[in-house]
Amino acid sequence: MRKITKAEIVVVLLVFSIPAIAWITSEIRWARMNNPAGRFGSVEEYVQHGRLPERVTKTMKEGRSYFIAFSPMNHGLAVPSGPAAYVFDSNGQLVDWSPDTGDDPDFIKRWPHDKQRPSSLRQMRAR
Numbered sequence: 251m252r253k254i255t256k257a258e259i260v261v262v263l264l265v266f267s268i269p270a271i272a273w274i275t276s277e278i279r280w281a282r283m284n285n286p287a288g289r290f291g292s293v294e295e296y297v298q299h300g301r302l303p304e305r306v307t308k309t310m311k312e313g314r315s316y317f318i319a320f321s322p323m324n325h326g327l328a329v330p331s332g333p334a335a336y337v338f339d340s341n342g343q344l345v346d347w348s349p350d351t352g353d354d355p356d357f358i359k360r361w362p363h364d365k366q367r368p369s370s371l372r373q374m375r376a377r
Contacts, residue, residue: 277329284321284334284349293317293342293374304333306374307366315340317374318361320351337361342377 283301290296296319303319310316321334332352339345348357 273329280330281349286336286344286347291344293338293377296336296338296344297371297375303336303371306369306371308369308373309361309366311361311365316345316361317369317377318366319371319374335361338374340377 286296290299301321304322305320307318307320308315309318317338319336319338321336323330323333330350330352332350332354335348335351335357336344337346346357346360348354351357
């Protein structure tokens with residue numbers, strides 16, 4: 251039986267570890283990119299942040315209107331199951347958010363898809 255060399259072990263480790271490290275790095279980048287903490291707390295700050303939504307919806311909850319901005323899915327190697335989402339009240343203040351709406355059943359309970367109607371960034375800014 252042939253003996254495995256140290257070089258072969260290093261190659262095998264690199265083949266499996268480099269993709270894993272790239273994926274983990276991309277997931278961390280995705281989480282940081284979508285976290286509003288310290289970046290924005292209002293519609294105008296969100297727009298100035300420069301990562302405009304891919305789509306915007308409007309919904310009603312307890313007699314109040316809210317806009318939900320869904321981020322683009324430009325995720326590199328990260329594999330979110332849904333876009334990040336930011337909920338703004340009628341005063342333009344951020345009141346809720348989710349880093350991954352596809353993996354956040356609590357967010358979906360709070361902001362059900364069937365209660366949302368299509369809107370636009372223009373309408374969200376005009377409130």
